[in-house]
Amino acid sequence: MQGRPLKPEMCDRDLPLDATRAICEHEAAAAKEVADPWQNFYGDSLFLKRDWDLEDWRSYYDKMPGWDGCEGTGLGVTQFADKVFWKTEARAFFPLCGRAEDMKWAYDHGHTVVGLDGAEKPVQHFFEKYQDLQHTVEELEYGKLYKSKDRRLQVFVCDITDIALVVLGKFDVVVDCGAYTSIHPRDRARYVETVTSTLGRDYRYFLDVCHDAPPAATGQPQSIPLREVKRDFGSSRKLEFLGTEDISEEWGVDTFFQTYLIMEPK
Numbered sequence: 001m002q003g004r005p006l007k008p009e010m011c012d013r014d015l016p017l018d019a020t021r022a023i024c025e026h027e028a029a030a031a032k033e034v035a036d037p038w039q040n041f042y043g044d045s046l047f048l049k050r051d052w053d054l055e056d057w058r059s060y061y062d063k064m065p066g067w068d069g070c071e072g073t074g075l076g077v078t079q080f081a082d083k084v085f086w087k088t089e090a091r092a093f094f095p096l097c098g099r100a101e102d103m104k105w106a107y108d109h110g111h112t113v114v115g116l117d118g119a120e121k122p123v124q125h126f127f128e129k130y131q132d133l134q135h136t137v138e139e140l141e142y143g144k145l146y147k148s149k150d151r152r153l154q155v156f157v158c159d160i161t162d163i164a165l166v167v168l169g170k171f172d173v174v175v176d177c178g179a180y181t182s183i184h185p186r187d188r189a190r191y192v193e194t195v196t197s198t199l200g201r202d203y204r205y206f207l208d209v210c211h212d213a214p215p216a217a218t219g220q221p222q223s224i225p226l227r228e229v230k231r232d233f234g235s236s237r238k239l240e241f242l243g244t245e246d247i248s249e250e251w252g253v254d255t256f257f258q259t260y261l262i263m264e265p266k
Contacts, residue, residue, distance in 0.1 A: 041065055047219040053184045054118040054159060061121040077102050077175050077206050080242050083262055084206045085111060090172040095195050096179035097155060099126040106175075107133075107153045114168060115155035120144065123155050160194055161187075170200040176207045180229075181221040192232050205237070205263040210247070213256045226259065237263040 041063055046056060077084050085092070090111045094103050097115035099122040107113050117123050127135040127146050134149035143158025156163060174195060183191045199205065213223035230239065242260040250256075 050218045051184045051186075051222070052182065052220060053187075057182070058119045058121075061119050077177060078105050080206065080260065080262065081109075083240075083242065084173060084175065084204050085109070086204050087172055091170070091200075092173040092175060093168065093171040093195070093198055094175045094177075095160060095191075096182060098122040098178075099129075100175075100177060102175060102177065103153065103155075104130055107148070111173075113153045114171070115153075116160055116163065116168075117155065117157060118159050120157045123157050126155070161190065165194070165197055168198050171198050172200055172203055174199065174203065174205045176205065178208065178221060180207060180232075181210050181224055185222075188232060196233070201265075203264060205233075207233075207261045207263065208258055209261065210256065210258050213251075214253050217253060217256075223256065229261070233263060236266060238266045239263050 044063060046052075046059060046063070049056065052060075085106065088110065092106050092111050092113050094100055094113065094115040097103060097117050098119070100115070103113050103115055103126070115123070123146055127133060133153060135146055136149070138145040138147065140156075140158070142162040143156060145154060145156055147154040156167075176195070179195075180188070180191070196205075207229070209224055209226070209229055210221045211223055211226055217223060233239075240262050242262055244257055244259045246256075247258045248254060248256040
């Protein structure tokens with residue numbers, strides 16, 4: 001993402017010295033142009049903030065130089081699909097979905113998908129990438145609704161606290177990949193209450209949570225102790241640990257882990 005360093009072999013040594021120097025300087029400038037946007041992006045003051053609100057996330061997407069290399073490195077819900085998508089043709093909710101590739105995977109496997117995000121840019125990019133969905137956009141009083149031609153994949157663009165639960169309906173599956181860990185702490189309890197209110201009588205709630213980062217760590221994703229997860233989601237749910245990854249090297253810190261959980265009724 002930072003661009004590759006300029007290599008000597010990029011210059012044509014069979015050309016006159018002045019021409020070679022001009023080409024090298026041009027290629028060096030081009031390489032710098034590729035690298036600088038990401039260097040500036042990650043150097044932005046936004047990444048010094050510990051807790052982000054919705055406007056911070058919108059600013060994040062506005063400032064982001066591009067989408068290449070932003071597919072994510074985690075295991076993802078598809079690695080645990082047999083446990084999460086426990087029934088055929090499930091109705092699945094992806095809160096704060098961004099441009100989650102797993103939404104298309106679930107759609108392609110016959111499930112009905114509803115996503116929601118407060119920022120429009122990643123949602124717009126998702127539908128631009130998957131032209132086969134033949135999407136349309138509907139203006140709503142509280143935001144927008146992107147929907148595939150067959151309406152089996154829909155994404156609301158609005159604040160999650162602005163949408164009526166009756167509009168979302170009930171779900172067999174919730175896929176929470178980074179949503180819980182991105183919510184501002186002051187809004188976390190309300191977020192959990194809202195999302196869990198959409199659960200059907202029988203459900204599977206997939207959650208990935210990052211934890212055990214250094215105390216001074218800032219930016220996203222937030223580090224949330226596992227004891228807080230149990231407190232926030234309550235003791236009335238059966239909780240199963242699916243796996244844990246060491247992501248400290250990826251984020252350049254001494255300790256940081258990403259754990260995948262699934263919750264269902266007791």
